[in-house]
Amino acid sequence: MTPATGRPATRIVVAGYGTITAAIIPHLLSLPGAAVGIVSRHLAASPQERAELLRPAELGPFAPDVLIGCFASDDDARSFWEHDQIEAAISTRRPVCIDLSTISPGRAEAWAARTTALGALPVECPVTGSRPGAIAGTLSAFLHEPHPDPRTDLVLGAFVRNRYRFTAPGQPARFKLIYNAWGATILHSLGVFARELPKHLGPDDYPTAVDAITHDGWMSVIASAKLDRIERGDYGDPDFTVGLMLKDLLLARDLIGPGPLVDAAISAFTRACTDHGQRADFTAVADMRDAA
Missing domain, CATH: 3.40.50.720 (NAD(P)-binding Rossmann-like Domain)
Structure with a gap:
C-alpha cells in the first residue's frame, strides 16, 4: 500500500x-x-x-x-x-x-x-x-x-x-466453541484429579507426583502450564476469565447439545464464577485449596 x-x-x-x-x-x-x-x-x-x-x-x-x-x-x-x-x-x-x-x-x-x-x-x-x-x-x-x-x-x-x-x-466460530469446550473440560479434569494427589500421597510424595505430571504423560501439557497457579490459588489478574469461559461453554452446548462432559464443565465453571467471581482467572475452576 x-x-x-x-x-x-x-x-x-x-x-x-x-x-x-x-x-x-x-x-x-x-x-x-x-x-x-x-x-x-x-x-x-x-x-x-x-x-x-x-x-x-x-x-x-x-x-x-x-x-x-x-x-x-x-x-x-x-x-x-x-x-x-x-x-x-x-x-x-x-x-x-x-x-x-x-x-x-x-x-x-x-x-x-x-x-x-x-x-x-x-x-x-x-x-x-x-x-x-x-x-x-x-x-x-x-x-x-x-x-x-x-x-x-x-x-x-x-x-x-x-x-x-x-x-x-461461521466455521471458525463452530470450531472455536468446540475447541474451547474441550479445553475447558481438560482444565476442569486437572482440578478433579490433581486434588486427589495430596489427599492420597501426603506431603512427602506429593512433590514427586507433581514432577511426574508436569513432565510426563498427556496431562503434562496442561499441568506444566497451569498447576503452579492453581496450587497458589492465584486467580487475580486473569489471562482469561471464568466468566468468558462459561459464556463459551454455553454457546458450545447450544451448538453440540448437552452431554455429560460439557454439562459437568458448565456446572464447574458456574460454581467457579460463584466462588471466585466472573473476573477470576479461568484456572479457578480447578481450585485445590480445600484439598487435604
Whole structure:
C-alpha cells in the first residue's frame, strides 16, 4: 500500500479494549508507518501512549484501512459493528474488518453478510493463546477470509503465529466453541484429579507426583502450564476469565447439545464464577485449596 503524502502507511483501529487487545496494540504500533486508534465510548483517555482515542463519530475522519474488533459476547459485537456511525465509516472507507471475538456461528455469519453488503472485507478470526500469546505476538487464529488481502496479512502478521483457514463464514466460530469446550473440560479434569494427589500421597510424595505430571504423560501439557497457579490459588489478574469461559461453554452446548462432559464443565465453571467471581482467572475452576 502506498501512503498518501503525510498519511501513515496503514491506519488501524481497535475496538473492544480488553486483555487481548491491550496486549496486541504494541505489536500493531511497531508496524512500519502504522497509526493506531482505539475506538471507545467509555474510556476517558487512551490507555496506550501512542494510540489515539477515538469516539465512534471520529472513526470516519480517521479513515481506517483495518478495523479490529474483539468483544465479550454476541450482543457486544452486534452493538459495535451495527452502530450507525461505525457502519457509515465502514461503507465509506471499506476497510478490512477483523473480528477476533468468540461468538455464535449465527452471529458470525450475519456479521460477514452485513459487512460484505457495506462493501468491506470481513475476516472472521477468533484467536487462542490468551494473554500470554497476545503479549508474545504468538496467538493462533481460526480464520475465514473471502479472499487474501495484503492488509490482513500485515496486521495478523504482527500478533498471530499460526493461521488455520476455514472455508465459510461461521466455521471458525463452530470450531472455536468446540475447541474451547474441550479445553475447558481438560482444565476442569486437572482440578478433579490433581486434588486427589495430596489427599492420597501426603506431603512427602506429593512433590514427586507433581514432577511426574508436569513432565510426563498427556496431562503434562496442561499441568506444566497451569498447576503452579492453581496450587497458589492465584486467580487475580486473569489471562482469561471464568466468566468468558462459561459464556463459551454455553454457546458450545447450544451448538453440540448437552452431554455429560460439557454439562459437568458448565456446572464447574458456574460454581467457579460463584466462588471466585466472573473476573477470576479461568484456572479457578480447578481450585485445590480445600484439598487435604
